[in-house]
Each structure stands twice: as C-alpha cells, then as structure tokens.
Amino acid sequence: MSYPLLEIKDAVKHYGGSLWSGQRPVAALQGCSLSVHGTPASITAIAGESGSGKSTLASAVLGFVTLDSGQVRFMGQDLATMDRHLRFNYRRQVQAVFQDPYAAFNPFYRAGHLFDLALRHFKLAASHQEAKDRIADALHRVGLSTADLKKHPHQLSGGQRQRMMVARACLIEPKLIVADEPVSMVDASLRSMILDIMLRLRDESAISFLYITHDLSTAYQIADDIHILFRGTVVESGPTAEVLGQPRHPYTRTLIESIPAPDPARRWNAPLTTDWENEHTEPSTDCCFRSRCPEAAEGCPHGIPGLSPISEGSSHQVACWRANTQR
Numbered sequence: 001m002s003y004p005l006l007e008i009k010d011a012v013k014h015y016g017g018s019l020w021s022g023q024r025p026v027a028a029l030q031g032c033s034l035s036v037h038g039t040p041a042s043i044t045a046i047a048g049e050s051g052s053g054k055s056t057l058a059s060a061v062l063g064f065v066t067l068d069s070g071q072v073r074f075m076g077q078d079l080a081t082m083d084r085h086l087r088f089n090y091r092r093q094v095q096a097v098f099q100d101p102y103a104a105f106n107p108f109y110r111a112g113h114l115f116d117l118a119l120r121h122f123k124l125a126a127s128h129q130e131a132k133d134r135i136a137d138a139l140h141r142v143g144l145s146t147a148d149l150k151k152h153p154h155q156l157s158g159g160q161r162q163r164m165m166v167a168r169a170c171l172i173e174p175k176l177i178v179a180d181e182p183v184s185m186v187d188a189s190l191r192s193m194i195l196d197i198m199l200r201l202r203d204e205s206a207i208s209f210l211y212i213t214h215d216l217s218t219a220y221q222i223a224d225d226i227h228i229l230f231r232g233t234v235v236e237s238g239p240t241a242e243v244l245g246q247p248r249h250p251y252t253r254t255l256i257e258s259i260p261a262p263d264p265a266r267r268w269n270a271p272l273t274t275d276w277e278n279e280h281t282e283p284s285t286d287c288c289f290r291s292r293c294p295e296a297a298e299g300c301p302h303g304i305p306g307l308s309p310i311s312e313g314s315s316h317q318v319a320c321w322r323a324n325t326q327r
C-alpha cells in the first residue's frame with residue numbers, strides 16, 4: 001500500500017478558553033484534512049486569510065503544537081506515536097522555511113554556523129571535505145556562493161537570508177519543506193526568484209512543499225494542488241488550475257473576486273482579505289461559512305458539510321451543501 005507523503009486527518013486545535021474567566025476557546029483548526037503527494041514531488045498550497053489557521057497547521061506538522069484531536073501522518077506513520085528513532089528521521093525529512101528569515105539566524109554567528117549545526121546534528125558528512133561540498137552544493141542550488149557563509153546575518157539582504165534558509169533546508173535533503181509565507185516579506189523580483197527555486201527543487205531534487213500563503217496569485221504560479229482554508233477548515237481543494245479556474249465554493253469565489261486583477265502591481269502582492277478576517281473564531285457545529293454565504297439557501301441543512309468530489313472520481317473537492325445545486 002502506498003501512502004501520501006504527508007497526510008493531515010481531521011486536525012482539531014483550540015487555543016485558550018477557561019471556565020474561570022468565561023473566555024471561549026479560539027478554534028484554530030476545525031477538522032482540517034489534506035494530503036501532500038511525494039511521488040512525484042509536488043507543491044501543495046494552503047491558502048487562506050490571516051487567522052484561518054495556516055500557521056497552526058504548519059506548527060502541527062512541524063511538531064511545535066500538539067493537536068487536540070486528529071493526526072499528522074508522514075508516509076503512513078502517525079507523528080504522535082513515532083518513537084525517538086522515527087522522530088529523528090522525521091525531523092530530518094521535514095524541514096521548514098518561515099516568513100521572517102532573520103528570526104532563524106543568531107546575530108552573533110556568521111551565516112555558515114547554521115549549516116555546520118545542521119550537518120553535525122544529522123551527522124550528514126563523513127569528512128570536512130564532504131561537509132564543504134554539501135554546503136557548496138546547497139548554496140549553488142539557490143544561487144548563493146560559499147563567500148556568503150562568512151557574512152553575519154545583518155550583512156545579507158532579506159532575499160539572501162531567505163535563500164540561505166532554503167539552502168539550509170535542502171542541505172539536509174528532506175522529502176518535504178513546510179514553507180510558511182516564505183515570500184511575503186521579500187519584494188517582487190526576489191519573490192519570483194524564490195518561487196522559481198521551489199519549482200526547481202521540486203523537479204530536480206524531488207523535494208515536495210507545503211506552501212502556505214495568503215496570496216492566491218503565487219499559489220496559482222507554483223502549486224500543483226491547493227487547499228482553501230476558512231476558519232480552520234478546508235472548504236475546497238484540488239488541482240490548482242481547476243480550483244482557481246472553476247471555483248465551486250462561494251468562499252473561494254469571494255477570494256478570487258477580491259484580487260484586483262487590472263492592477264498588475266497589486267495583483268502579485270494582494271493578500272487574501274475580506275472584511276471578516278479578524279472575527280473571533282468560535283468552534284462551529286454548522287457550515288463555517290453559513291452566516292457569510294451570499295448563496296446560502298433556507299434549504300441548507302444544519303451540520304458541517306464534508307469535503308466531497310464535485311463529480312464521481314474527481315480530485316476537485318468542495319465542502320458545500322449546495323455544491324451540486326448552485327449555478
């Protein structure tokens with residue numbers, strides 16, 4: 001039996017809330033499920049507004065937060081039940097690139113320090129020469145040179161720092177890189193350079209990506225598959241061109257319509273945003289989009305609609321009671 005590279009099953013995560021203060025918990029993930037395929041390597045985007053639970057999902061995959069319920073599975077193995085050996089292997093196979101590359105560097109050390117640490121931790125080189133070769137190769141893949149290793153973090157540009165982080169992630173030869181908004185802090189030309197690097201790593205190094213973004217345009221550019229996240233739930237998913245070309249969920253349509261298409265300068269940098277992004281997220285027992293849905297009909301049943309294929313056997317899935325009646 002072959003498993004997806006990464007599988008998230010019914011992930012639920014709440015933050016805060018206490019009986020004493022009467023505060024209600026914030027539901028960051030509410031039954032979120034998705035998979036990332038590794039053969040062939042693929043780029044899977046998670047797109048959603050700020051507060052939709054994207055970073056919580058990334059943290060759960062990286063083992064920084066524990067889910068209330070649900071599972072993260074890597075090649076069929078549940079992260080929660082991995083023994084030390086499997087977990088060590090998992091930490092090597094799954095690397096991360098974050099929005100703010102500066103935060104990952106220790107300002108007192110030269111950039112090369114991070115590379116040395118990674119090689120030593122994972123015992124990846126048998127000799128000094130092999131270590132040097134591996135580092136040079138990783139830097140080459142992102143268009144940097146070994147001279148940059150001697151610099152302190154503040155001597156690198158934002159784009160160089162982010163490319164260093166990508167190089168460090170590939171040095172370890174992972175199967176998956178979790179990239180949480182990796183290009184939202186860099187300017188347009190660097191953005192496309194980093195997106196190109198991701199495509200090349202997919203094609204030439206067989207590294208898959210969980211690409212988290214609040215920007216549909218970059219997802220459209222590079223992602224093979226996309227999952228649209230709304231309040232901790234995937235409301236639509238499938239091949240990116242299909243989901244964004246023929247969106248079936250009213251929320252996906254709202255997001256696409258909110259992109260100012262005629263203005264190319266904004267188009268590539270338009271965050272997903274509607275008026276309700278910062279609303280308090282309470283655990284829901286009904287369609288999470290019901291109160292906002294421009295198409296909700298009196299006839300929509302109560303309860304949470306599950307993701308289901310738009311037609312038999314389709315990989316394009318939508319969680320909407322009216323998926324087969326609307327339009």
Ligand SMILES: Nc1ncnc2c1ncn2[C@@H]1O[C@H](COP(=O)(O)OP(=O)(O)O)[C@@H](O)[C@H]1O
Binds near residue numbers: 028048051056
């Ligand atoms: N450590 C935390 N403590 C309390 N609430 C949190 C914490 N992290 C995230 N949240 C809340 O969980 C929800 C999802 O947040 P997050 O996963 O960061 O979303 P995104 O990355 O899509 O912006 C938000 O309502 C956010 O305020």
Ligand SMILES: [Mg+2]
Binds near residue numbers: 054055056
């Ligand atoms: Mg985030």
